[in-house]
Amino acid sequence: MDSTLPSGTTRRRVELRITRPLLTWFARPTVTINGVGQPAQWGVGTWAVPDGDTVIGVYCYNRVWRFGAASTTVAPADQGYEYRAGVLPLGPGSLRPQPAA
Template sequence: MDSPLPSGTTKRRLELRLVRAPFTWFARPTVTIDGVGQPAQWGTGTWAVPDDGDTVVGVYLYNRVWRFGAVSVTVGRADVLEYRAGLLPVGAGRLGPPEG
């Protein structure tokens, strides 16, 4: 039986760009990697993902009242993704390859 590798031993990193919408009403993003949530900040960051196989990446926003803008995608060998929150704090955001 293979034992799990210690934290920080993965070689694959995913760059995620979190683009803030004008009307997010003090919302903060949370990134989920294979269902495990991790607090994030607006801007560009990197996350460790499993070296092999597909990974489910999700992002949602929350403020003190509600959670919104949730979206998730399954990525294979993608290295860069971009999340864009909706214009208003309702509905889903967009997560995919960077625009432009």
């Protein structure tokens, strides 16, 4: 008999490279997976995502406002993305697939 996976487990991970902008004014990044926010750090990290199409987003925030929001739908074949906020802490950011290595 096949056992089912425990709740919250996944076999799929997506790599995110979160690039720190020049002017952050003490901002920190947040990653959202299907609308659920999770704190993040600058640099490269991996995130567990559900199987199938998943909406993943990143934005920066400080104690006053949030900025640099970007989101995309992650297809099952995608492995990694790179996030970049704008040069100034205003306006949208970009979330693009990383080139295959």
